[in-house]
Amino acid sequence: MNKEYSFNIKRKRPEDLFKNVSDYFNAETLTNYAESKSIMRTQKKIAIRALELLELQKNHCLILDAGCGPGFAAFYLNQLGHKTVALDFILDFLKFYDITDLNPILADMSYTPFQPKIFDAIISISALQWIFKEVGNKIMRSNLISLFRSFYNILKPNSRAVIQFYPKSNVVMENIGKIIRETTQFSGTFIIDNPNNPKKRKIFLLLEKKI
Ligand SMILES: C[S@@+](CC[C@H](N)C(=O)[O-])C[C@H]1O[C@@H](n2cnc3c(N)ncnc32)[C@H](O)[C@@H]1O
Structure with a gap:
């Protein structure tokens, strides 16, 4: 990661204003999100880029979409022929799924809740900023460590996880990198698309499980 690169988002984002993601996604916000065609297009574009970074080695993979929301990425992966497991912990998002196509799982x-070494890949789109918001928060740190250990455990050897998210600052982002280095066996890097355009900037955490 280039040490020179820095950013700090000043405006208050939903994840700064609401303690829990479920407080933000109340009935109205949730329906607006799930039914928005423009959000669907944006999230699908991010999923396409995440898929590129995964560099899948075969056509029919078993992929976890962690923090799937109403399933914009999961349905797209399914359409491509992958077997997708969509997981989120907000019950009302899961009611948007047509379970004859894709049956989502309610979990954190x-x-x-999976067997070890089961997934060919993991993607997570626009969710991690809700789990780790600030450096120094012990509960968030512990949930983050558990997330990475759990992802490592359920991935097959020689496979990848791609996590797109919106950290508040480069300090938060680098702290996540440090936690991964210190507490997991993942190797990884941050990939930043459009680094000089804050509106278009997209940050991807690419993690590899080697053995
Ligand atoms: C902004 S939405 C993105 C949803 C979806 N990935 C997309 O691209 O549209 C963030 C999602 O992350 C989920 N999320 C946040 N923390 C989570 C956790 N600890 N476990 C499961 N889902 C979580 C939220 O419930 C919400 O559905």
Whole structure:
């Protein structure tokens, strides 16, 4: 990671204003999100980029979409022929799924309920900023460590996780990198698309499980 790169978002974002993601996604916000065509397009574009970074080695993979929301990425992966497991802990998002296509799981992505070495890949789109918001918060740190350990555990050897998210600052982002280095066996890097355009900037955490 280039040490020169720095940013600090000043405006208050939903994850700064609401303690829990479920407080933000009340009935109205949740329906607006789930039914928005423009959000669907944006999230699908991010999923396409995440897929590129995964560099999947075969056509029909078993992929976890962690923090799937109403399933914009999960449905797209399914359409491509992958077997997708969509997971989120907000019950009302899961009611948007047509379960004949995709049957989502209600669970916390920091504590995933799966067998070890089962997934070919993991993606997570626009969710991690809700789990780790500030450096120095012990509960958030502990949930984050559990998330990465759990992802490591359920991934097959030689496979990847791609996590797109919106950290508040480079300090938060680098702290996440440090926690991964200190507490997991993942190797990884941050990939930043459009680094000089704050509106278009997209940050991806690419993690590799080697063995
Ligand atoms: C902004 S939405 C993104 C949803 C979806 N990935 C998309 O691209 O549209 C963030 C999602 O992350 C989920 N989320 C946040 N923390 C979570 C956790 N600990 N476990 C499971 N889901 C979580 C929220 O419930 C919400 O559905």
